[in-house]
Amino acid sequence: MLAAVGEQSDKPIVSTFLGSEGVPVLLRVPDLLGGSAGRGSVPSYAAPESAVRALARVVNYSEWAAREHGEFRSSDNHRTGDARALVRDVLAVAPRGAILSTEQVHALLACYGIDLWTWINVHSREEAIAAGERLGWDVVLKAGSEHLRSRPDIAHIWRGIANGEEMGEAWDQLTNWTGMRKDTKFFVQRVAAEGVQVSFSVTEDPLFGPLVSFGLAGAPSELMGDRSYGIPPLTDLDAESMIRNLRSAPLLYGYRGSEAVDVDALQDVIVRLAAMKDDLPEIAELDLEPVAVHANGFTALSARAKVIPSADRRGEWYVRRLSQPAPMGDTLA
Structure with a gap:
């Protein structure tokens, strides 16, 4: 009966049967649906709260998928070939992986137009x-x-x-x-110009694949889990959303009369790091921290990176684009 109603309705239907304890798992849903519908035709949850939470996630995802997605910026100024050669040379010497030297980190970031302070x-x-x-x-x-x-x-x-x-x-x-x-x-x-200190990271997550994260640098942000995440490839609007989604984002936009920082420069760094991680699955970790961002740009003060051999088991990029970045503080693995 529920399945029949669902077919005729333009509204989503979920179900919860509070009195179904003891009903065999394989029989519960078909029997309660009158036996006319296959298992799973109407989602069923153990409690109303779970059903409402699932609907909320569906609505949230629908809104995210329907929004304007922005544009992928040109990668003509990325020296992808040089970056791949650098990683290949490192792994030729250290087949199990290695932490890059200071010079190698400088060279890797320079391939994607990111100037690391000496x-x-x-x-x-x-x-x-x-x-x-x-x-x-x-x-x-x-x-x-x-x-x-x-x-x-x-x-x-x-x-x-x-x-x-x-x-x-x-x-x-x-x-x-x-x-x-x-x-x-x-x-x-x-000495670098004073500014708000932020942090960028890229990693290869076992579940989501390539990830880029962003947040303000320092213990308070770490303790509060105040970071945003994106799955490459990323558009300009993806990067903007990552910045605005932080709880501490007002500090970047002139909070209580302070000088607003160059948010466009931060977006540019996120997009470049996303391109790097998309191109190089061998980069297991890269931390760009601290980065001092001010009204007229940014200064990347320190970075570290680790490369390992890649099994390259990633899904296609257009499949990864269907994955919504995790909310702040959510566990990704």
């Missing part, structure tokens, strides 16, 4: 001073390690160093504050 790794006061001289001063000394990323109470960056004497003082103070843990690495970099 930094110099240092291991002593003397090397830090030499690095400052090489970069022409007005530099920063940074201490980098996993335990410092989530510790805003520890000052691990010394800014505006103008000469060797100031660098020596910065080295002494910074090494003292950080405790010189074995996993702490120090590097020198030119």
Whole structure:
């Protein structure tokens, strides 16, 4: 009976049978439908709440699929061949995969038009001073390690160093504050324009395939799960939606009178990273963080990447386009 009504109605129908406990699974739906309909012709759920939740997801997906999807930007300025050659050379030396060197990360991102700010790794006061001289001063000394990323109470960056004497003082103070843990690495970099710090990541998910994610950098965003996700290939509107979907997005658009940042530049980075991940399934992980975005562009301050051999089991791109990006905080695997 329900199946017959469903065929004549222009509205979706779902069912829930609260009194069906004990009815054999294989008989429950056909029997309750009068035996005239095949199993699954009318979706059935264990509780009304589950049925309503399923309908809500259907409506949400329908709205997403019906929206304007934007355009894919030209990839004429992408050096895809050079990027593939770089990955191939790395895997020829390390067949099981490898973390890319600083120079390799710079070269890989440059193939897709992303300029990574130069930094110099240092291991002593003397090397830090030499690095400052090489970069022409007005530099920063940074201490980098996993335990410092989530510790805003520890000052691990010394800014505006103008000469060797100031660098020596910065080295002494910074090494003292950080405790010189074995996993702490120090590097020198030119001073970048101040801005909102954001984070980009690409990865190969076992279920969804290639993924690009975006969020503000820092512990609060990580703890709140405030990241947005997109499945390459991505259009310009896909990238815009990823940015606006963040809970913290107002910080990028001039929150409480602050200066709005160059959101178009952020969209451009997302699209370029999506193209890279779509082209190179061998990129298992790539983190571009932090990136300081301001009113007139952005400065990519650090990045790391890992490549592994690819089984290339991805589905076709037009099938992946049917997958709606997961909402913030949802588990993707």
